[in-house]
Amino acid sequence: MQDEVNEKVVVLVINTGRKGLHLTGSMLRAAIRKYMQYLQKQKALDEKYAETYQPEGKQSMKDLMKQNSKLANIEVTDHNIRDFERVAKKYNIDFALKKDKLSEKPRYMVFFKARDVDVMTAAFKEYTERTSLKEKKPSIRRKLYLYQQKISHRNREKVKQRERGQER
Known part of the structure; x- marks a missing residue:
């Protein structure tokens, strides 16, 4: 600066x-x-x-190849890219994303240095744990809908009983 x-x-x-x-x-x-x-x-x-200067983190394939190291890859689906990038950033992994244009569904290949395989497996393990926890967690919208149904059902069951008489 x-x-x-x-x-x-x-x-x-x-x-x-x-x-x-x-x-x-x-x-x-x-x-x-x-x-x-x-x-x-x-x-x-x-x-x-x-x-x-050597770039770190997410970079282009060209920059990753310039670093003179063998590359390994893992396939990631479209909706999981952001979550994976967060975990990779945490572990300081140099990686490049490449979209597979030939497939019907969007598929992404994550290329990383082969010497970072151990770090990559640890990061991928954490990533899979995060995604499994997200799947197990119930949806907040679903919870709200269920509570709304309970409340409306409870209101139907209530019957107001009023007696207009004086007790002596």
Whole structure:
């Protein structure tokens, strides 16, 4: 973030000493030269960072193949992709999603590095546990509907009995 601020705002401080208000051409030239050196140094740092950068998490197949490792894959259905991405992010797995266009139903293949197989199996195990818990959990709408039926049934059973007489 600081780099972005440095790129957008340029502050040039010139120490003029005793002269104070007088800015000479040589002073301005020296200040511009210093600023140019600073820009070149920043560019060199950015290039060095770009060489060592490796993407993490969800990425394209091209980026995953560039990392020179064997790939393994697992098939995931359409409605489970988001849940799987959350678990994969938790385990810091580098993966790529590829849609199978030939099948009628949307199927996705999750490609990951073969060396991450142990981590992937742990993540997939947690993912399957989550999905099984979601399936076991009853629907809130269904619960509301059942309670609504009970209440309406209870109201029908109630019969108001009023007697208009005085007891002595």
